Amino acid sequence: MSHQLPSALEHGKELREKFNQIKPLLFLDFDGTLAPIVEHHEDAAISAEMRDLVLRLSKKYPTAVVSGRGMKDVSQRVNIPELYYAGSHGFEISGPGNFLKENDEAQKVLPQFDEIETSLRKELKDINGVDFERKKFTLAIHYRQVKEEMTDEVHQRVATVLKKYPELKKADGKKVIEIRPSIDWHKGKAVEFLKTQLGEKDQDYSVYIGDDVTDEDAFKYVQHGLGILVGDHGHETSADYALKDLDEVKQFFELLLQ
Numbered sequence: 328m329s330h331q332l333p334s335a336l337e338h339g340k341e342l343r344e345k346f347n348q349i350k351p352l353l354f355l356d357f358d359g360t361l362a363p364i365v366e367h368h369e370d371a372a373i374s375a376e377m378r379d380l381v382l383r384l385s386k387k388y389p390t391a392v393v394s395g396r397g398m399k400d401v402s403q404r405v406n407i408p409e410l411y412y413a414g415s416h417g418f419e420i421s422g423p424g425n426f427l428k429e430n431d432e433a434q435k436v437l438p439q440f441d442e443i444e445t446s447l448r449k450e451l452k453d454i455n456g457v458d459f460e461r462k463k464f465t466l467a468i469h470y471r472q473v474k475e476e477m478t479d480e481v482h483q484r485v486a487t488v489l490k491k492y493p494e495l496k497k498a499d500g501k502k503v504i505e506i507r508p509s510i511d512w513h514k515g516k517a518v519e520f521l522k523t524q525l526g527e528k529d530q531d532y533s534v535y536i537g538d539d540v541t542d543e544d545a546f547k548y549v550q551h552g553l554g555i556l557v558g559d560h561g562h563e564t565s566a567d568y569a570l571k572d573l574d575e576v577k578q579f580f581e582l583l584l585q
């Protein structure tokens with residue numbers, strides 16, 4: 328849990344000195360890290376101030392945004408063309424110079440996504456507030472607007488439908504169930520891949536900042552580096568430091584830029 332972790336802000340000056348020497352690669356999650364969590368996923372937005380900080384940081388450290396959102400969606404929301412973007416939890420990656428890498432294995436299960444989306448829409452249509460968000464390689468079933476007493480029912484119905492699709496699996500996030508390919512690929516593997524894209528050959532010291540359970544996959548992959556958890560997702564964490572909220576994220580970025 329994040330309250331057991333040292334504050335990245337309190338240790339900010341020493342981290343800045345370290346980063347100034349090492350020049351880490353910087354990996355940033357989007358929702359809950361760069362943009363506040365809001366009631367409707369379509370309304371999530373990065374502030375001008377946060378965007379400017381990310382832009383300035385990216386001139387100091389090679390930077391990528393790693394998100395559960397679709398790649399195009401997240402790149403348009405951040406709108407800094409010079410960055411790398413890993414979308415759909417890392418299944419699709421874009422970068423400068425028209426760089427594009429999509430997971431070949433995941434391509435094969437795209438028809439199953441169409442099928443399961445149709446089934447789930449049917450199964451869940453009588454539960455008010457369920458909202459679907461289709462990304463190329465993942466399908467989010469949002470239940471933030473669903474009455475608390477109905478959320479178990481949403482989980483159960485999704486689990487029942489999912490049994491018919493062994494090629495697909497689910498992961499939980501903040502008031503969202505994410506259907507994804509049953510492939511050993513996640514944000515951590517995307518970070519690993521991006522290290523070679525972003526880094527000078529012998530640089531793989533990485534800093535990953537994220538807020539959700541799916542960011543834990545990435546925290547595990549920055550063993551040579553450090554993970555910073557924003558807020559609390561209610562589970563054990565492999566992060567090394569914590570920041571309380573987006574305001575602290577901003578303060579931390581400002582400190583790194585001094």
Ligand SMILES: O=P(O)(O)OC[C@H]1O[C@H](O[C@H]2O[C@H](CO)[C@@H](O)[C@H](O)[C@H]2O)[C@H](O)[C@@H](O)[C@@H]1O
Nearest residue numbers: 357358364365366368371394395396501502503
């Ligand atoms: O990896 P991330 O960039 O953090 O994306 C994770 C999911 O974020 C979005 O959903 C979350 O944020 C929404 C807007 O604040 C909120 O309404 C929702 O409850 C959260 O789960 C996004 O919509 C998903 O596609 C991402 O996978």
